[in-house]
Amino acid sequence: MAIKAMGRREQQPATVSEDSWIEVAGLDKQYQPRRSAPTQALSDINLTVRRGEFISVVGPSGCGKTTLLKILAGLSPKTGGTVRIAGTEVVRPLREVGMVFQAPTLLPWRTIFDNVMVPAEIQKLDPARHRQRAQELLEMVGLTGFERKYPHELSGGMQQRAGICRALVHDPAVLLMDEPFGALDAMTREYMNVELLRIWRESNQTVVLVTHSIPEAVFLSDRVVVLSSRPGRIAEVLPIDLDRPRDLGVMSSDRAGVYVDRIRRHFHAAGVID
Amino acid sequence: MATTDVRDKPSPGAPPGPQPARRRFDLRDRPQLWLVPTVFVVVVLAWEYGTQLLDVDEYVLPRPSQIAEALHRQLTDDQFWGHFWVTTQESLLGFAIGVGAAVLLGTFISQIRVVEATLMPYIVAFQTVPKVALAPLFVLWFGFGLTSKVVMAAVISFFPMLVNVIEGLRAADADRIQMLTVFGASRSQIFRMVRLPSALPFIFAGLDIGIVFAILGAVVGEFIGAKEGLGYLLLQTNYNFDIAGMFAVLVVLSLMGLVAHFVIRLLQRRLAFWAEDTKVIGA
Numbered sequence: 001m002a003i004k005a006m007g008r009r010e011q012q013p014a015t016v017s018e019d020s021w022i023e024v025a026g027l028d029k030q031y032q033p034r035r036s037a038p039t040q041a042l043s044d045i046n047l048t049v050r051r052g053e054f055i056s057v058v059g060p061s062g063c064g065k066t067t068l069l070k071i072l073a074g075l076s077p078k079t080g081g082t083v084r085i086a087g088t089e090v091v092r093p094l095r096e097v098g099m100v101f102q103a104p105t106l107l108p109w110r111t112i113f114d115n116v117m118v119p120a121e122i123q124k125l126d127p128a129r130h131r132q133r134a135q136e137l138l139e140m141v142g143l144t145g146f147e148r149k150y151p152h153e154l155s156g157g158m159q160q161r162a163g164i165c166r167a168l169v170h171d172p173a174v175l176l177m178d179e180p181f182g183a184l185d186a187m188t189r190e191y192m193n194v195e196l197l198r199i200w201r202e203s204n205q206t207v208v209l210v211t212h213s214i215p216e217a218v219f220l221s222d223r224v225v226v227l228s229s230r231p232g233r234i235a236e237v238l239p240i241d242l243d244r245p246r247d248l249g250v251m252s253s254d255r256a257g258v259y260v261d262r263i264r265r266h267f268h269a270a271g272v273i274d
Numbered sequence: 275m276a277t278t279d280v281r282d283k284p285s286p287g288a289p290p291g292p293q294p295a296r297r298r299f300d301l302r303d304r305p306q307l308w309l310v311p312t313v314f315v316v317v318v319l320a321w322e323y324g325t326q327l328l329d330v331d332e333y334v335l336p337r338p339s340q341i342a343e344a345l346h347r348q349l350t351d352d353q354f355w356g357h358f359w360v361t362t363q364e365s366l367l368g369f370a371i372g373v374g375a376a377v378l379l380g381t382f383i384s385q386i387r388v389v390e391a392t393l394m395p396y397i398v399a400f401q402t403v404p405k406v407a408l409a410p411l412f413v414l415w416f417g418f419g420l421t422s423k424v425v426m427a428a429v430i431s432f433f434p435m436l437v438n439v440i441e442g443l444r445a446a447d448a449d450r451i452q453m454l455t456v457f458g459a460s461r462s463q464i465f466r467m468v469r470l471p472s473a474l475p476f477i478f479a480g481l482d483i484g485i486v487f488a489i490l491g492a493v494v495g496e497f498i499g500a501k502e503g504l505g506y507l508l509l510q511t512n513y514n515f516d517i518a519g520m521f522a523v524l525v526v527l528s529l530m531g532l533v534a535h536f537v538i539r540l541l542q543r544r545l546a547f548w549a550e551d552t553k554v555i556g557a
Binding site: 073074075093094095097098099101103105107108109118119121122123150152170 | 449450452453454455456457458459463467468471474546547548
């Protein structure tokens with residue numbers, strides 16, 4: 001069952017190229033703590049993401065990967081450079097963006113269905129149409145029958161899937177994910193990875209995923225962005241040339257192993273083993 | 275492990291897993307259901323026969339049977355019900371005014387940081403004033419009638435509610451606010467969708483304390499100067515050395531507080547049903 005795009009994308013300005021759907025140029029981010037020297041969190045980040053591409057950002061702890069995502073989400077101001085999503089300069093959260101957080105962050109007083117509807121409600125989008133879309137999304141992630149349940153009645157994995165539905169309900173052009181599976185156990189995590197690929201294939205979003213699992217990044221992505229630590233710089237952008245659709249079997253292939261090793265070497269070089 | 279797997283990974287489109295059957299009612303699961311009345315019966319019997327055995331003067335401590343008798347006498351007396359309704363009215367009116375004002379002021383204060391920073395020291399200072407001590411002043415200002423007791427009940431239930439509203443509106447989870455922000459929520463949407471629901475458990479805590487305080491306020495007001503009400507009746511029975519009658523009024527007052535408390539708890543379970551389960555989230 002394919003989730004159809006809802007027509008909003010056709011309204012994008014004609015000048016936006018599909019090849020530079022997300023454009024990060026010369027991005028700098030400094031934190032200025034009171035009474036001490038500023039910390040350079042991100043330095044000269046340049047990255048162009050194609051529409052429909054799946055990008056992962058990996059790097060040692062504290063390399064600023066979450067900061068990068070927060071800037072893309074319009075939650076954190078940048079110090080220098082430009083960030084554009086679908087042609088729009090990001091200075092505040094954009095309606096075209098959906099986000100999945102580290103924790104499911106569902107509202108405990110709302111049912112699963114009403115939680116998924118939150119973005120549509122905030123943006124005052126056509127209720128009937130988005131109710132139907134919410135229903136389709138919940139079906140896609142296997143939560144049919146749980147619509148009237150409250151978050152605490154669901155397992156962590158199921159809550160996170162509801163969080164993914166919420167990020168997609170307003171049909172965003174870009175999906176940002178901040179270590180969305182970090183809190184899950186290894187088996188649930190693998191399952192969620194496969195699920196995510198299926199959702200991505202069917203909804204065709206542009207995805208930027210922050211993770212500290214190298215195998216996860218290789219398995220999911222078209223390209224993996226490796227950040228170095230303090231200040232966060234792009235150490236390498238590695239295209240992952242594995243056939244799609246992928247299943248978990250692909251991870252035991254030699255080629256996947258080569259990618260994982262290559263990324264891991266960056267971490268070793270930095271003296272950090274993930 | 276195996277069970278977690280099943281819960282975590284129902285195959286897409288599969289019907290939801292079997293729900294745990296509603297547990298059959300069993301007295302063994304909830305021993306308090308018979309322990310609580312048992313304790314009551316034991317205490318009453320010990321009181322009844324202990325006072326007889328030790329020959330305690332009934333002007334000091336009347337026996338439960340005498341209190342029950344006095345209670346029956348009062349409950350069948352129209353005058354008593356007059357007093358009862360006066361105190362109920364004073365308490366509920368004062369409670370509504372105090373709590374309503376606290377919600378409005380608390381919301382206003384917590385929305386504007388400068389206002390909060392300016393007013394908080396005064397609020398804390400006023401909180402330490404024993405409000406009961408203001409009762410004579412209120413009687414002086416507002417007379418022997420209903421108004422002075424309503425004011426007393428309102429003032430005394432106002433502060434616990436105010437503090438809870440401010441605290442509750444501040445308690446909203448930062449991650450939830452950030453989540454709404456990402457999806458483009460305005461300030462008022464964040465208030466409505468996260469801050470207010472997050473404050474509900476605190477608001478109910480304030481209501482729970484407030485209603486008991488309101489009854490207290492009304493009774494204290496009546497002590498100072500009144501021609502009717504249960505506080506007035508309490509003084510009357512005292513002057514007449516009707517100690518059993520005093521105890522009967524005390525029983526009625528506690529029952530009033532108890533009923534109010536249970537009504538608020540019931541509302542809380544309906545309206546803030548998630549609060550008890552909050553800790554489970556993310557499990």
